[in-house]
Amino acid sequence: MSRVMFAPLTFADDVLTLALGAAGLPTDDLREPGRAFFGLSDDDGPIGFIGIEGSGADRLLRSLVVLPSRKRRGFGGLLVAHAEAFARQDGVERLHLLTQTMPDFFRARGYRPAERATAPASIALTAQFASLCPASAAYLVKDIA
Numbered sequence: 001m002s003r004v005m006f007a008p009l010t011f012a013d014d015v016l017t018l019a020l021g022a023a024g025l026p027t028d029d030l031r032e033p034g035r036a037f038f039g040l041s042d043d044d045g046p047i048g049f050i051g052i053e054g055s056g057a058d059r060l061l062r063s064l065v066v067l068p069s070r071k072r073r074g075f076g077g078l079l080v081a082h083a084e085a086f087a088r089q090d091g092v093e094r095l096h097l098l099t100q101t102m103p104d105f106f107r108a109r110g111y112r113p114a115e116r117a118t119a120p121a122s123i124a125l126t127a128q129f130a131s132l133c134p135a136s137a138a139y140l141v142k143d144i145a
Helices: 014-022 076-091 103-107 127-132
Strands: 005-009 035-042 045-053 058-066 095-101 140-145
Touching: 014 035, 014 058, 035 076, 045 076, 045 127, 058 076, 058 127, 076 095, 095 103, 103 140
Parallel strands: 058 095
Antiparallel strands: 005 035, 035 045, 045 058, 095 140
């Protein structure tokens, strides 16, 4: 395996938008302020992406996607760890997320299920939380401070 590299991205990154769309993840709010996206790649090209949304002590972990040809090699865990480290350095105390397909993946990484009604306003008012992710999505939280 070649060396993997993380790089910050912008909403205008076509590969990010295409990868999220192909995975059925929301792209409607990528242009909104307060989002940081990261790409993971190696000599063979893009591997996956992840994002963090918001400001303050509570932020939303979002848009985790690993390209189909790169799945089942631990890259999802690397992306989550990178996003958590970035958030921690930026003063974040808790990461929140919504997922329809991967609650077990996140629980294995220390995220705990929570009731949506307990989400802080800064999370509950995000487009992801309020309208883009269905009510059936699992809501999970992790203390990272």
